[in-house]
Amino acid sequence: MHAIIAGSGLVGALTAFALKQVGIESTLYDQVDLVNAAMKSGGGPVVVEFGESGGCVLLACSALRVLRTLGLLDEVMAASSPSQYTTWFKINGTSRIALDAVKVSADCGETDPALRAPVQIMRSKLHSIFIQAYCDGVIAQFADGTTAVGDFLVGADGIHSATRRAIFGESTKAEFTGVIGHIGVVKTKEHGIDLKETLAFYIDREKKQMAWAFKVTEELGAVQVMTFNDPIPVEGEEYRPYSDLPKESTRLADMMASWGVPKHVEEMMRKSFRISPAAIYDLKDLPTFHKGRVVLLGDSAHGMVPNAGLGLLTGIEDVGVLLELFRHYQDEKDIPTVFNLYSKLRVPRGHNASLRSREMAKQYYTGSSGIGHFKLRVGIFLFNHNLMKYHNVYDCPAEVNAAITATL
Ligand SMILES: Cc1cc2nc3c(=O)[nH]c(=O)nc-3n(C[C@H](O)[C@H](O)[C@H](O)COP(=O)(O)OP(=O)(O)OC[C@H]3O[C@@H](n4cnc5c(N)ncnc54)[C@H](O)[C@@H]3O)c2cc1C
Structure with missing residues (x-):
């Protein structure tokens, strides 16, 4: 056959x-x-x-x-x-x-x-x-x-x-779920990033913001940032459509810092050498x-x-x-x-x-x-x-x- x-x-x-x-x-x-x-x-x-x-x-x-x-x-x-x-x-x-x-x-x-x-x-x-x-x-x-x-x-x-x-x-x-994100790959050892957890999810349910951090090998890690395309505006806060998520590692890391993620997770994104977009269907x-x-x-x-x-x-x-x-x-x-x-x-x-x-x-x-x-x-x-x-x-x-x- x-x-x-x-x-x-x-x-x-x-x-x-x-x-x-x-x-x-x-x-x-x-x-x-x-x-x-x-x-x-x-x-x-x-x-x-x-x-x-x-x-x-x-x-x-x-x-x-x-x-x-x-x-x-x-x-x-x-x-x-x-x-x-x-x-x-x-x-x-x-x-x-x-x-x-x-x-x-x-x-x-x-x-x-x-x-x-x-x-x-x-x-x-x-x-x-x-x-x-x-x-x-x-x-x-x-x-x-x-x-x-x-x-x-x-x-x-x-x-x-x-x-x-x-x-x-x-x-x-x-069907598109409204969630978009970016995935970065980072040489953790080279950048002195010590991952205590092999698989960690950081979640803000109210703002619908999420970061994932993975230890893949002793040398490599992966970091993922996800949020809804159109978050519901929070009263008193500036409405910020995420349909235009930054694609470069520095801007993504800055955005994650503004969400309050732990420093090492932000650093993982900042030092990522490959960023792939992910639209979730x-x-x-x-x-x-x-x-x-x-x-x-x-x-x-x-x-x-x-x-x-x-x-x-x-x-x-x-x-x-x-x-x-x-x-x-x-x-x-x-x-x-x-x-x-x-x-x-x-x-x-x-x-x-x-x-x-x-x-x-x-x-x-x-x-x-x-x-x-x-x-x-x-x-x-x-x-x-x-x-x-x-x-x-x-x-x-x-x-x-x-x-x-x-x-x-
Ligand atoms: C952010 C993210 C994290 C994930 N993490 C996990 C995880 O930890 N564990 C897990 O089990 N799963 C995970 N998944 C799911 C996993 O990635 C998918 O289930 C898996 O990749 C599906 O494999 P696939 O070969 O069916 O499809 P794909 O990987 O999408 O491959 C499809 C292939 O078909 C080709 N193709 C498309 N259209 C055509 C066409 N018209 N003609 C010819 N070729 C075509 C594409 O080029 C591609 O090579 C994750 C998914 C995402 C988005």
Whole structure:
């Protein structure tokens, strides 16, 4: 069989590699020449800008399980660093709340201690690992109007997916949430910035201002600033539309200083060498992730707001499920069965991740600083003490086996 994959981002590249493991060759298409850039780098750091989504990503155990199945776990682990605690603060760095992610993963059923800590990795590094894993077999093509023939089409072209809109219509266009921001990458060690927290969120719920600071490696950090495009004017204060957020690190750092963020967070932005803009969109829940011989994976199926750090995790699970399904069904005539089972398994999981992400965004952007922060503290206490489950560990082979057995 031969697959056409629209989008060679993180999910598209990983899909190509996964399909190759079950004997399905792919042609990867992208609107930009990411494959070529990754291949040219010869294993070194890839100088590729990821547009709206630079910086780093956090991957929790369900995604790490898929990478282990694909034989990529060691390489990803070597390029990333574990993040035991996720922390939240008020915008000025007070009132620390910490989620013990390692304990929570164990409580939620992660049996492998090596996978319990979520890991942080530079997005560009992760992408080069995925692309280079498949380098030999890649046939890269770009959006130049040519046509291609394959047995099925994978839409992995992100939250604004043209594939999705072509099969389900323009009503499935992603919607702008009003939140915009910028992500900076900074050489923390070189600038003497000491990050005590590996993953920290600083929030002003009333003003709807937020800063995120990540320790990615001993040398590198990432910093993110986010706010609503049009904050509601505060009485007595000058109305300041954020539709014109400054793009340079100095002006962004000055703006963050005016919000009252801790000095080291402001410094991270001031010293950032790469700034990527991020406009946050959300996608309405789709009733199915396939139609005919077209299947959607990653953000094209379930693009979500980034507040819960679940987008890529959910996309990597998609890849894991498709891989396991094609292990069972190898004949081209089985494609409808594969896609039906894929939607059956992935639609509820995608909807759940989108819902949790929306709820987290709501918790960040509504309520007062005092009560909102207190509610978050109560929620995290419940997770830390296993009084509520933080997530479900998703094991793709087990999920697929159960779904296939149910059809017999
Ligand atoms: C600020 C921010 C922080 C995030 N943090 C996390 C996190 O910590 N953990 C996590 O799990 N997730 C996180 N996410 C979500 C994660 O980034 C996405 O879920 C992930 O990038 C989706 O991968 P994808 O390959 O589906 O889509 P994308 O990464 O968007 O890739 C889509 C690809 O398709 C290409 N393309 C687009 N249109 C076309 C076309 N018409 N033809 C051909 N190619 C096309 C693009 O060029 C791109 O290469 C975050 C998102 C944001 C915005």
